[in-house]
Structure formats: structure tokens, C-alpha cells
Amino acid sequence: MKQEDLRYAKTHEWVAVSEEGGTQIATVGISAFAVEALTDLVFIELPAVGKQVEAEQPFCEVESVKAVSDIYAPVDGEVVAVNTALPDALETLSNDPYGAGWIAKIKITNDAGLANLLDYSAYQKQCQE
Amino acid sequence: MSNDQLAQTPLFDWHCAHGGRMVEFAGWSMPVQYTGIVEEHQATRTAVGMFDISHMGRVLVNGPDAARYLDRLLTRAVVDMKPHQIRYSLICNETGGILDDVLCYRVTLENGEPSGYGLVVNAGNRHKILSWMEAQQTDFDVQLEDITNTYGMFAAQGPRAIEILDPYVSCELTSLRYYTGQVAQVCGVECFVSRTGYTGEDGCEIVCPAEQLTGVWEQIIQAAATVEGRAVGLGARDTLRLEAGMPLYGHELDETINPVQAGLDFAVNLRDRDFIGREAILGFQRDHKQSVRVGIQMEGKRVAREGAPILLGDQQAGAVTSGTFSPTFNHPIAMAYVCSSAAAPGTPLAVDVRGKEHPAQVVPLPFYERGK
Numbered sequence: 001m002k003q004e005d006l007r008y009a010k011t012h013e014w015v016a017v018s019e020e021g022g023t024q025i026a027t028v029g030i031s032a033f034a035v036e037a038l039t040d041l042v043f044i045e046l047p048a049v050g051k052q053v054e055a056e057q058p059f060c061e062v063e064s065v066k067a068v069s070d071i072y073a074p075v076d077g078e079v080v081a082v083n084t085a086l087p088d089a090l091e092t093l094s095n096d097p098y099g100a101g102w103i104a105k106i107k108i109t110n111d112a113g114l115a116n117l118l119d120y121s122a123y124q125k126q127c128q129e
Numbered sequence: 130m131s132n133d134q135l136a137q138t139p140l141f142d143w144h145c146a147h148g149g150r151m152v153e154f155a156g157w158s159m160p161v162q163y164t165g166i167v168e169e170h171q172a173t174r175t176a177v178g179m180f181d182i183s184h185m186g187r188v189l190v191n192g193p194d195a196a197r198y199l200d201r202l203l204t205r206a207v208v209d210m211k212p213h214q215i216r217y218s219l220i221c222n223e224t225g226g227i228l229d230d231v232l233c234y235r236v237t238l239e240n241g242e243p244s245g246y247g248l249v250v251n252a253g254n255r256h257k258i259l260s261w262m263e264a265q266q267t268d269f270d271v272q273l274e275d276i277t278n279t280y281g282m283f284a285a286q287g288p289r290a291i292e293i294l295d296p297y298v299s300c301e302l303t304s305l306r307y308y309t310g311q312v313a314q315v316c317g318v319e320c321f322v323s324r325t326g327y328t329g330e331d332g333c334e335i336v337c338p339a340e341q342l343t344g345v346w347e348q349i350i351q352a353a354a355t356v357e358g359r360a361v362g363l364g365a366r367d368t369l370r371l372e373a374g375m376p377l378y379g380h381e382l383d384e385t386i387n388p389v390q391a392g393l394d395f396a397v398n399l400r401d402r403d404f405i406g407r408e409a410i411l412g413f414q415r416d417h418k419q420s421v422r423v424g425i426q427m428e429g430k431r432v433a434r435e436g437a438p439i440l441l442g443d444q445q446a447g448a449v450t451s452g453t454f455s456p457t458f459n460h461p462i463a464m465a466y467v468c469s470s471a472a473a474p475g476t477p478l479a480v481d482v483r484g485k486e487h488p489a490q491v492v493p494l495p496f497y498e499r500g501k
Contacts, residue, residue, distance in 0.1 A: 040167045042454040042461075043430035061483070063432050065166045065454045066364055068483070 001098045003032070007074075007114070008123035011056075012037075014098060015074045015117055017108070024108040026075050030062070032097045033127045040065040041090045046082040047104055053077060055113030060103060071103065074117060076110035138183035139281040139342040147360060154363055155253035157184040162362040169365035170456040173328055177290045177358035179350050180366055183281035186255030187336060188262070189236070191245040192271035199246055201404055202265055203233055204388060204397040210235040212243040213309040215323055219388050219396050220258060221406030225413055226384035227391065228261060229254040230376065232325060237311040239300070244312075247321070249282075251378045265405070281342035285349060285358075286332035286369075288499070293352050294333055297345075298322055302333070310334075316345045327366065329373025329497050368453050371462060374424060374495025380435060380451045381422055381464055389413040390466070392422045392494070420447055420466045424494040425480065427461040430454070431487050433480040439465055440479040440486065446471040449480065455496065462496050463489075 006014040012034035016027045035041070043063035053059040058070035059079070082104045086092060093101045108114075118126065135158040138144075144151060149160030160181070162169060172178050190199055199207040205218035214235045220228045234247035250258045255277060262273055285294050295302045299314035300322065310323025321336040337345050350360060367377070376382050376391060388397050388410060397410060413419065427433055433452040438445050447467030455462045463480070471478060474493050479486040 039162065039165045040454075040456075042432070045431070063430070063454070065368060065456065066161075068432065068434065 003098050004120045006098060007117035007119060009056075009072060009074050009117055010126065011072045013072060013074055015114070017111075017114065024111060025080065026077065026106045026108055026114075027102050028071075028074060028104050028106060029097055029102045030071060030093065031123070031127075032094070035094045035097055038062065038064045038069060041093060044087055044090060044093075044103070046084070046087065047079045049079055049082060051079045053079060053106060055110070056116075073106060073113075075106060075108045075113040077106040077108045079104050080107045081105040136184070138181055139339045140181045140183065140283075140346060143343055143346065144181065144360075149360075149362065152363070155184060155251070157252060159184060160360070160362040162364045163360050166362070166364040166368060167456045169359060169361040170368050172357060172359045173287045173330060173361055173365065173369055174457060175288065176356045177285055177287035177293050177332070177353045178328065178361035178365065178369075179346070179353055179358065180284040180286065180361050181281075181346075182284050182334065183339075183342070184252040185277075185282055186248075186250040186252060186258065187276045187280055187282065188248045188250065188259065189245060189274040189276055190248065190271055191274070192269070194269035195246050195271050198266070198269035198271045199233060199248075200402065201269075202262065203231070204404060204406065204410070205233070206398045206402060207233060207246070212237040212241060213305075213311055215308045215310055215325055217308075217396050219393060220261065221388065221404075221410065222384060223405060223409065225387040225406045225409030227378075227382045227386050227388060228384060229258050230378055230382055230393075230396070231258075234310060234321075234323065236321070239312045239314075241311075253379060279339055280336050281339045282334060282336045283342070283346055283349075284326055284328075284332060284334045285353065286326045286328040286330045286361075287358065288330060289356050289358065290330065290332035293356065293358060294349065297349060297352070307331075316348045318345055320345070327373075327375060328369040329375070329495065330369075330499055367451070368456055371451055371453050371464065372455055372457055372495065372497035374464070374497075376422070376464070377451060386466075387413045387419075389416075390419045390421045418469055420468050421472045422450075422494075423465055423467055423472050424492045424496060425449065425452075425463040425465050425478070425489050426492045426496075427463070427480065428488045430461060431482045431485075432461040433463045433465075433482055433487070433489065437463075438481040439467055439471070439489075440481060441467075441471040441476070446478065457497055464494070467491070
């Protein structure tokens with residue numbers, strides 16, 4: 001996915017929304033900027049498939065040498081898939097953050113959270129501050 | 130504290146120009162990393178890492194009573210220190226609580242003559258220790274001089290540190306034994322060179338006049354780069370010292386902790402001398418119930434961070450004081466204080482990491498010891 005076409009949370013998650021069989025699915029990852037800032041990632045705790053998540057609440061944790069960080073859900077919904085290849089290949093998060101580095105897919109039950117996301121240029125601006 | 134209120138080391142501009150990610154540490158703006166903690170950590174374990182440690186407090190102690198005065202302040206004997214010698218020691222209060230852990234130097238000139246004493250203290254304790262030292266000064270003829278700002282300090286650490294430094298240092302580094310030091314010319318600048326460090330590797334720490342530090346540092350770092358050496362920030366300094374089982378003040382040590390439970394008996398000389406805290410420490414030696422510092426190895430990859438509760442069965446047995454992911458061993462390690470019944474190596478424990486229990490066990494310290 002092209003980073004210019006994604007939307008971003010202030011907390012550095014990227015989101016791509018697609019339609020699958022009449023339901024909206026949000027694919028979520030973390031931005032290259034976030035991966036760069038975290039550096040030295042050693043562990044990711046993926047959410048369980050079926051987990052109910054809430055917009056702007058932590059739903060996943062990523063551990064670097066220095067610290068543990070939360071990853072926030074951008075929308076209300078249910079986790080329908082997780083990238084099970086990630087825990088054994090964390091370098092994917094930096095090598096291909098917007099493609100193979102996706103973290104989870106959430107079936108959206110309430111898309112109000114989407115309105116709070118930034119477009120690419122607004123997110124870039126936030127990162128430069 | 131905003132950035133413009135932070136103290137800057139003489140290498141501040143160098144750090145900023147070389148990608149240093151600057152953070153606040155003990156009132157100083159310091160690089161936490163340049164390229165990455167793991168990369169910098171490995172460079173130190175396999176080649177040489179260069180550390181700006183100018184934030185550490187440096188105090189000279191001179192005068193006719195200097196030795197006797199320091200002997201009263203430090204848990205380790207000072208009066209019998211020979212020229213060149215350096216000792217790791219603690220400064221305790223009357224109740225045996227640790228005020229700081231320090232290096233005490235028998236300052237020795239290039240010609241081998243001793244010239245007073247020096248202390249290197251933790252950055253965060255500098256003002257506290259200076260006040261404490263002044264308060265204990267009344268019965269002694271001594272002069273204290275805080276040279277933290279007039280001098281900087283850097284460390285070169287790693288298996289190739291000595292060979293890299295050697296051509297730039299006027300004294301014979303290979304014959305400078307571990308925990309000794311002296312005045313020497315480094316790149317033609319008069320410095321104090323010691324065979325000490327905080328990484329578990331061989332190497333030196335060098336005290337250098339502030340205005341000449343950048344020039345000296347740049348020459349040595351260029352030489353270090355020829356063997357894949359590099360500048361190392363506080364992030365890797367922490368992972369290195371943790372692997373080496375070395376305590377960090379504010380984490381493993383503070384005024385509520387005594388030297389016995391910290392496992393620092395080697396830094397306490399109780400016989401035939403008196404010092405502040407001695408009586409209390411004697412008492413702690415007989416207390417076999419107090420919690421003690423241990424190493425913790427986690428199963429899995431979750432890192433137990435400072436403050437994480439440690440459980441023995443369903444009882445809380447202690448808490449983590451420092452934890453990280455060990456780049457050398459590729460699994461999480463931690464130090465903790467646990468109750469005496471949970472302190473034996475091999476004891477199976479659990480660590481509560483953000484509400485979830487993870488299996489762990491007590492292991493001997495240090496985690497890492499370099500090959501001799």
C-alpha cells in the first residue's frame with residue numbers, strides 16, 4: 001500500500017479501510033516514523049483473533065530494547081485477522097511497514113474513529129513537529 | 130525541564146551533528162543512541178564503544194587530611210591506597226543507606242608521584258554528595274574542588290579498546306593494570322587515564338580538559354571506526370552494564386538499600402577502621418531475612434521493566450529494579466530485589482508484566498563475563 005493513500009492516527013498507526021462482503025475492514029499497522037523512533041524491536045504481542053477493540057484504546061503491545069509501547073485501535077470493532085508471521089520477523093515492520101508489516105485487520109462496528117484520523121500530509125506535518 | 134535548561138557536555142554539538150538522539154538524564158542533555166542500541170551494544174562487545182560520560186561528577190580532594198577524611202566517608206579503605214590505585218566504593222549515611230556508589234582515585238602524576246585523591250560520582254547525586262562532603266569536612270584539613278564543568282570525560286570500552294587507544298596515550302597502557310590510572314598525555318593533551326569502565330569489557334576512562342575534549346574524542350573515534358568501533362549512547366550503556374550485573378544508582382541502589390542486600394560486600398571494609406554507616410552495616414550482615422539483589426531471567430521475549438512485581442506462588446516476593454532485552458543473549462534479563470526465600474539461583478518465579486504473569490527464574494549475577 002502506498003503511504004500517501006493511508007490514514008494515520010496521532011499515535012502513529014496507519015489504517016487502510018476496505019469493503020469485504022458488505023462489511024468494512026480496517027487494516028492496521030505502524031508508520032515508518034514510529035518504527036524508526038522505537039528502534040531495536042524485540043517482541044510484538046498480537047491481539048487474539050475475535051478480540052473486541054475500542055477506538056483509541058490499546059489493543060497490541062510492541063517491545064523494544066528500551067521500552068514497551070502500546071498500539072492503539074483506530075476504530076471500534078473485532079479483530080478478524082492478525083499477521084502471525086510478524087513475531088518471528090519483526091524486521092518486516094521496518095522493511096515493509098505499509099505492506100507485509102501489517103499487524104491486524106479489524107471488522108469495523110463503529111467507524112466514528114475514522115473521522116479522527118489524519119491524511120498523509122497532516123501526519124507528515126505532525127511527525128516534523 | 131525544557132531542553133534549554135539542561136546542562137550540555139563539551140561533546141553536545143558533536144552528538145547533535147552525528148545523529149545523537151538527545152534526551153534528559155540527571156539534568157543533562159545526553160545521547161540515548163546514535164544508530165541503535167543493539168548495534169552500539171554489539172560494537173562494544175566485539176570491538177570498541179566510545180561513551181561520553183562527562184555528565185558524571187568529578188571532585189578533587191586535597192590537603193593533609195584527604196586520605197583520613199575519605200576513609201571516614203567511604204565504605205572502602207582509602208588510607209592504604211597506593212599510587213595509581215582506584216577503588217569502587219560506596220558512600221553511606223549513618224543508617225547504612227547508600228548515598229552513592231563512586232570510584233575513588235589515588236591521583237598519580239606522570240612521574241609516578243601521588244597527588245591527592247579524586248572521586249567520580251553519579252551525575253544525579255553530584256550536588257547531594259558535594260553537600261554531604263562539605264558537611265563532613267569540619268574536623269579535617271581538606272580542600273574539595275568540583276571539576277565537573279572544567280573537565281569532560283569519555284570511555285573507550287571493548288576488546289579492542291586498549292589497542293585503539295595505545296598509540297594516542299603517552300603511558301604504557303598494556304601495563305596499566307585493571308583499576309589503576311595516572312596522568313598521561315592523550316593526543317598531546319594532559320588527561321587522567323584509568324583502566325576502568327561500566328560495560329563488563331576491558332577499556333579506559335579518560336578525564337580531559339573540557340575545551341580539548343572534542344579534539345581528543347574525534348581523533349580516537351576515527352581510530353575506533355577503523356575496527357568497526359563507534360559512539361555509544363546511554364541506551365546501550367544501560368544494556369551493557371545490566372548484562373555485566375552492575376548496579377545503577379536510582380534503580381538497584383538508593384538510600385533505602387544497604388550494601389549487604391545489594392550484594393556489594395566487596396566494596397565494604399569493616400575491619401580495623403571506622404566510617405559513616407559501619408555500625409548499621411554490621412547489623413545488616415546479621416540480618417538474613419532482608420531482601421537481596423538478584424538476577425532474573427525471563428522465559429519468552431516479554432521484558433520485565435522497572436517496578437514489575439515478582440511473584441513466588443501467589444505471594445509478591447519483590448520487584449524488578451532494571452530490565453531490558455539482552456542483545457548478547459537475545460532474551461530478556463532483569464535485576465530485582467526479592468525476599469530471601471526467593472533469592473536462591475534456580476528459584477522459579479513469575480513476573481507480572483502489565484497484568485500478565487510470565488515465568489522466570491533467579492540466576493546468578495553477572496549475566497555476562499568477558500573471556501579473559
